[in-house]
Amino acid sequence: MSEEEMDRETEDRTEEKKRTMSTGRAVRITLLNLLAMVAVGALIIVGALFLLDVYTHHGEAAKVPDLSGMTLSEAQTAVRSMDLDLEIVDSIYTEGMAPGVILKTSPGPGSIIKKHRTIFLTTNTTTVEQVVMPAVYDTSRRRAQAALRSAGFVDVTIKMVPGRYNDLAVEVSDRQTGQVIQPGTKLPFNTPLVLSITSTSSLDSLYDADTTAVDREVAEALQRIGQAEEPDGEDLPEL
Template sequence: MKNMLKYFISKEFFITLLGLGLLGLLAYLLIFFIFLPSYTRHGEALLVPDVYELPWEEAQNILKQKGLRVEVRDSAYYDDLEPLTVVSQYPVALSRVKPNRKVYLTLNKRVPPMVKVPDIEGFTLYQAKSRLESWKLGIGTVSTRPDLADNVVLEYSYKGRRLSPGQEVPQGAQINVVIGSNYGSGRSTEIPNLIGLTYEEAVNTLRQYHLGVGSVIYNPNGPPEEEGKVYNQNPRALPGDSLQVGQSVNLFIYGKEPEQLEGVEIEVIKNN
């Protein structure tokens, strides 16, 4: 025991301890500054190239040439881009990544999805355009036909096929419309009484009088038995009053705003 204590305080023990410490430090330096960097490629980084709007094959070749892997993650549809072009990438362009990092791409679909056509007959050209755009459709050719309903859509078609509400066309399709000409300009028509009618009944009645729908204001505070019915209109149907053909009537309806009136200017009267 005495000899062991004597060894622990001897010069030889401290030299041995110092040697072990130096060996440990050397091992640490070798692991963290030589072995790990070579294993993890520490310090190496690549800039991800920008492949947005490039064709799939070209984008794939560019990324692989940079030492990156490629995977198609999703697809979307944009009618202003060519099919199978890159619409997004992750990591984003100019990100710094390690070699062999996987880059995820979203490609533009070959075939556009089908969407349902909203009802635009009886609406002004501006309202029809707004409704179509809300369904990711557009206005194609606009032709006119002599009619009392000035600037109001009389019918609409796609590729020569006349359409009705609910029929399906490709997203981004351009819908051709026929609107009434100025035949009725300056002519007047009686203002119909719309009080008590539903929205659909009011629209059909206005069409019969060659008038359009203006703003639709919904009031959720009405009596339950009157829900969905017109309780006021502007202008009102007063004896002797009239409107020019093609003008619009604003509707005030009890109830909550429905979802099927996209493209019509809608307001909701809020609770006080």
Template sequence: KMRTKEFFGKFCSKFLIWNLVAMALVVILLVVGVNYGLDWYTHHGESIRVPNIEGVRIAKAREMMDELGLEIVVTDSGYNKRLPADCVLSQNPGPGLTVKSGHTIYVTINSSNSPSVAIPDVVDNCSYREAEAKLISLGFKVLPPQYVTGEKDWVYGVLSNGRRVSAGERVSIEQPLTLQIGSGQYGADEELNLIGGDDATMQSGNGEVDDFEEVKE
């Protein structure tokens, strides 16, 4: 006959083995479940090629992204007068790259209004070439200069649509500018001042004209 001690020993041994087997199965099921869950959550193995939406109006671009399961977010705006307003100027990620479903595409759209820029301090502060270079670098179109009396090529004013503008005033970059520069010629008053300055050298310290004695041989 089997003793009680032997019976419980065999029972516990079998019970322990089945417990270990059951635990192993649970661990395997958990690993498989987590793996499939991550694949489903991250869309593992699923890739979507990002379409080119540059130049496309934002409303149409949203429709295209919705059909592909992608999100679109506007992060900035720019200005290009050759393109219609509200169209996409740039996108990130770029066209042709592959992303997963639900990925967000960040875009910059074209503004309907041209930006305005502050006029730099160029009046009576720099030459024509320097002022022209500064304005062009800011995006302005500079028309041929308007000549005024004064020092040659020195800037005396900035005109926008015939109106004089001051430093710091904001002007649309679509509005051409005209620089008023010196022609190198002076007005009658300035010429008289120059002549008066020469005559002054002929006067004595008390402001009277010196008397000259004619020398005869």
């Protein structure tokens, strides 16, 4: 083998060795990068789980107490040690319950929730809803009742009164005060009302009652007159 061939072979071996070393270095760098990425990913996952536990208060739970009938301030005192928040989301009217008291909660009593969560409240409204009295005079009984229901009144009693026609509404009054309520008046929706409806049978009964009373008075008057004109037997002359 000539010297030139030997030099060429040496150069080829050197180049091959360099390529091998370069490839090995690239593989090691790639592996190191992969390991670094895996390590960073693991750290991110562990950190995320830790932050999630902190944010969600993992392992910290509280039992929702029964807050029904309490005022908001009383309920806040009841849940203060449980690290729970309260928020009023709705108000409705419930007869017989004090204004402003809690009617129900969501979640309900006995539910297990995480601390620092919010309990949503439905309370009894502090003011009774006002509705407007509709015009029902000289309308049919059915139409008058429908108008009152549509306006929002929930406590209506029917009263039959004498009249020339049947089933005509003549007035609406307050059952407690007896005051006639004019159309357009604003009232609490639960005001007890009396809807007066005409009835010819009631009129006939009234006439019959009046006639009977007159007849009785006339009979009593005639009886008194007869007794006054009848002579006493002791004053008659002897025959």
